[in-house]
Structures are given as C-alpha cells and as structure tokens.
Amino acid sequence: MSRAAEPPERDVSGLRPYLLTSGRAQPVDQSLEIEAQVATSTHGARSPQGLTFEHRDIVELCRTTMSVAEIAALLRLHIGVARVLVADLAALGYVVVRRPAAAIDQDLSMIERVIRGLEAIR
Template sequence: MTAAGDGPWLDDAAGRLVRPFTVSNGRTKPSIALDLMSQVMATGVTPLGYLGPEHAQALDLCRAPVSVAEAAAHLKLPAVVTKVLLSDLVDCGALTTKPPVFHHTPTDRSLLEAVLDGLRRQL
C-alpha cells in the first residue's frame, strides 16, 4: 500500500521500495563540491535526456532557492545521494548553485555554543 502522494516508490509498511543508491546509479561522489548549506535553484533550462523521477522531483523542489540539506529532507534521501542528483542537474545546466553565506564565522565559539544549547533543549 503506498502513502498518499508518494507513488510506487514508498510503501507504508516496508518503507522505500527502491534503495537510495539505486537512485544515483551507485555513485557516492557528486561531480561538484556541494556543502549541506549550499543553495541550489532552478535556472529554467530543461535537461536533455532522461534523468529519472528523483531528478524531476529535485528540480521541481528547487524552483525557489533551497539548501542541499532541505532538498535531502524533502526528497527523503540521504544527503550524499541528494548531492549526486543535484550535481547531475547542475552539470546539465538545470540548476545553479552558490556557496553558503555565513553572517558569522562557522567556527565562532558563541555560535557553536548556541547550537549546542539548542540541541540539548531538544533532547
């Protein structure tokens, strides 16, 4: 039995019917460097050739700027698989990417302590 809107790829009892690394043809390395905080956005270019349903879902998701981490969460795929899919779309010109913008240095002690405090409150 499939969950609403998930099509034949998900099953309520069994979970994902297609293994995540099948989606990326077993590839674990994206062709470009993508950080989890990198922003990706559709360019409006239609990819040539067949890329697969996950590529189409990713492209649809990226109509507005979205981070790689958000894309992985929405696609319900591991981050490394999502990076491979997104890099395929960047390679064919369908997506553009920009590195994350930090208003603080990512190793700023006060920022890291605030993140740690937030995580502790969640547990």
C-alpha cells in the first residue's frame, strides 16, 4: 500500500468522549482541578485487573504522580473525559488526588508554569 493511500494518523482517540464516561460530562467531584496531582494508591497498584482500558491506563500512568492535565495529554483524552475518569478512580480508591494548596487563580506564576508544561508535552 502506498504512503499516499494510507489513512492519516490520528492524534486523538476515535471514540466519542461520552462513551468513555457513560454519557457523563461532569466528574463526581465537580471541583476537580486540572492541575490536581494524581497518584496510584496501594489498592490501585495491587488490583487494576477489573478496570476498563482507560481506567487501567490512568492507574498505570499515575505510578508517577502527575496532573489531570498531563494525564489527558499523555493519553490523548479530552480534559473533561480525564476529569470524569480520574474522579471515578479516586472515588473507588484506585488513585489519590492531591489538591493544590494555593488559590490557583490568584497565582499568575503557577498558571504560566502549567501552560509552559502543557506546551512542552505537545
């Protein structure tokens, strides 16, 4: 098959976002910030077998602590989908979410660092 006839490579999952979240647009924890840090819990590290692919990917990825925004970028998920999935996992005890201590909307340097970090992983 020639290179021109191959379909273009997709950067984002072809699945509709609402299929991954069972139709939900808002996370269980509606205040879950995109900069919140997520880490796999002991329970998550021991028993991710019964999870869906997307949930399992998040549990595996968060063995190294990262933000909700980083999870979305690395797994090529819509940020809203990532928030719903992370909140579900936190409610079930598979991940631990650490909320930002400072009021993020008041800290311009933090916002700039988040933007630079997101641009760096593109």
